[in-house]
Amino acid sequence: MAGRQAVKAYLDLVSQACRAVLIFLKDNKIPHTVENIAIRKGQQKTPEFTKLNPMQKLPVLEDNGFVLTESDAILKYLATAYNVPDHWYPKLxxxxxxxxxxxxxxxxxxxxxxxxxxxxxxxxxxxxxxxxxxxxxxxxxxxxxxxxxxxxxxxxxxxxxxxxxxxxxxxxxxxxxxxxxxxxxxxxxxxxxxxxxxxxxxxxxxxxxxxxxxxxxxxxxxxxxxxxxxxxxxxxx
Structure with a gap:
């Protein structure tokens, strides 16, 4: 992971899917920053966020210019792209x-x-x-x-x-x-x-x-x- 910038996770922890992404990042010590987006305030509908995710939903992951939505896809991407223990998403x-x-x-x-x-x-x-x-x-x-x-x-x-x-x-x-x-x-x-x-x-x-x-x-x-x-x-x- 040398030379890679920390991934940025756009999250609202009232969301169960967002919590799963944050736990995975923390537990596997993947360098990351969190951008808090308050769904209750409609912050996922701002023009800035809509450019990032036209579906106006969370979570969103940004990794060196690569933007990914959907918690399932995000977790599998992180498990594949970063050196995490195999039990999370086995290769077999x-x-x-x-x-x-x-x-x-x-x-x-x-x-x-x-x-x-x-x-x-x-x-x-x-x-x-x-x-x-x-x-x-x-x-x-x-x-x-x-x-x-x-x-x-x-x-x-x-x-x-x-x-x-x-x-x-x-x-x-x-x-x-x-x-x-x-x-x-x-x-x-x-x-x-x-x-x-x-x-x-x-x-x-x-x-x-x-x-x-x-x-x-x-x-x-x-x-x-x-x-x-x-x-x-x-x-x-």
Whole structure:
């Protein structure tokens, strides 16, 4: 990496995908700078940012003039372009295909159902719209089916989603499943198998995981200031 400038990551850490990118950069000690883009302020829609990413979405990575969007593509690019441990995105075709299998499934399943729950339980109420109990119940039911598949199809009896070592699949999934904490809900509280998996992910990533999720913990704590926490770092480890 000699002679390369630090990569620049455009992030908003309320976004689960942005947190995954930051954790990967930190954990693998890839030289980087962070440009904070506040989605709540519409900063992703400014003319300057739109030139960078016409889709007006985060995260975005800039590496020596090369601009890349989409967290899945960004993580795989970083894993390939930088000297990171092979377990993240293995070179062996069969092992790499398992990671690709999850990341392809993630968008229409974990990401979609988590985002829908976040919309109904956090975003709409903060915009002054009352929670629709039926829509919330459907979002929880759809997510429950996804959690079943995470347990039974991907995790099975192994330590991580794609084998015995952590991979990009675990990073993306863990960041997604932390998102409901913004609304005070720990969706894994009654799923000991997934709780143990999340604890393993958090233990491997250590400080980088908690630093990236500081905004999630803060939103949770502000919401639950007058009642017992549903989740704590200590209870997860």
């Amino acid at each position: 075709p069969e092992k790499r295909a398992r990671v690709d299998e999850y990341t392809a499934w993630n968008h229409a399943n974990t990401r979609t159902h988590i985002s829908t729950l976040f919309l109904h339980e956090v975003l709409l109420p903060r915009m002054g719209h009352p929670t629709n109990p039926e829509m919330l119940e459907k979002a929880l039911s759809d997510l429950d089916g996804t959690l079943d598949k995470l347990e039974n199809m991907f995790l099975k009896r192994q330590a991580f989603l794609c084998g015995e070592d952590i991979s990009l699949a675990d990073l993306l999934a863990a960041c997604e499943l932390m998102q409901p904490l913004c609304g005070g809900r720990d969706i894994l509280e009654n799923r000991p198998k997934l709780l143990s998996w999340r604890s393993r992910v958090q233990s491997v990533l250590s400080d980088s995981f908690d630093e990236a999720h500081a905004v999630v913990y803060r939103l949770r704590d502000n919401l639950n200031a007058d009642k017992p926490y549903r989740y704590s770092k200590q209870s997860a480890l």
